[in-house]
Amino acid sequence: xxxxxxxxxxxxxxxxxxxxxxxPVGTGNLGRLLLGAGALLLAVGALLVLAERLPGFLRLGRxxxxxxxxxxxxxxxxxxxxxxxxxxxxxLLLWVLRRR
Numbered sequence: 001x002x003x004x005x006x007x008x009x010x011x012x013x014x015x016x017x018x019x020x021x022x023x024p025v026g027t028g029n030l031g032r033l034l035l036g037a038g039a040l041l042l043a044v045g046a047l048l049v050l051a052e053r054l055p056g057f058l059r060l061g062r063x064x065x066x067x068x069x070x071x072x073x074x075x076x077x078x079x080x081x082x083x084x085x086x087x088x089x090x091x092l093l094l095w096v097l098r099r100r
Contacts, residue, residue: 061079063081
């Protein structure tokens with residue numbers, strides 16, 4: 001490779017063509033990520049269906065700190081206690097998973 005070979009930076013190897021996408025994530029990793037996300041959505045959906053059929057099993061959205069205001073056909077709902085509970089549970093879960 002000399003000075004006149006069209007590669008002024010001195011890099012070895014072919015240049016990617018202009019406009020080509022270079023992805024740091026391989027397709028195998030992306031596939032695993034999508035499968036994991038799908039499994040998580042399936043588990044959450046099954047838990048919500050189960051919670052609907054068993055009274056008192058999972059009262060998300062109906063906890064004592066959830067606020068609901070309304071008049072006539074207008075209703076405002078703010079699930080404050082549910083949001084705090086989910087935040088604490090997910091934070092603990094992620095903390096445990098990161099320690100492994």
